[in-house]
Amino acid sequence: MGEALFFDTLRQGLWIAVVISGPILVVALLVGLAIGLFQALTSIQEMTLTFVPKMAAMLAVFWASMGFMTLTLQQYFTDTLVPIIQGF
Template identity: 50%
Template sequence: MSGVQVMDALHQGLWLALIMSLPVLAVALIAGLLIGLFQALTSVQELTLTFVPKLAAILVTFWLTMDYSGQLLVNFYTDQVIARIVAP
């Protein structure tokens, strides 16, 4: 593999990591905003109120998108990386 191919594979890998992390990060952002709004409206400043629902939302989102993310990762690895290593 030449330097250009390595940089291209690295570039595609970073985009893949971004695509795989977007659903979890978006849910964490939305859950954080909703919980913050709820705390501001009700003046409830409980630490577990911010942590537990956000963690539950993140875990559910990760569980729901795990199959899609795994397929993306396996396809990237088998189609891109191995094919580039084998190719002369």
């Protein structure tokens, strides 16, 4: 395995990790921002108020995007990693 092939495969794997984690992180950011704004407007400073809704939203988005995540990882494995493994 050449150095260029190794770094290209690593780059593709990291990009897929970013694409897969993107929806969950965006939802966590938006829900956290909305709850933070709500807390600032109402002067409620309860820690569980931010944690529970954020976790529920992240779980819902994970459940909704699980098929996309699985398909993306499967395509990366079959299109990129299996041919590299078979070549050696």
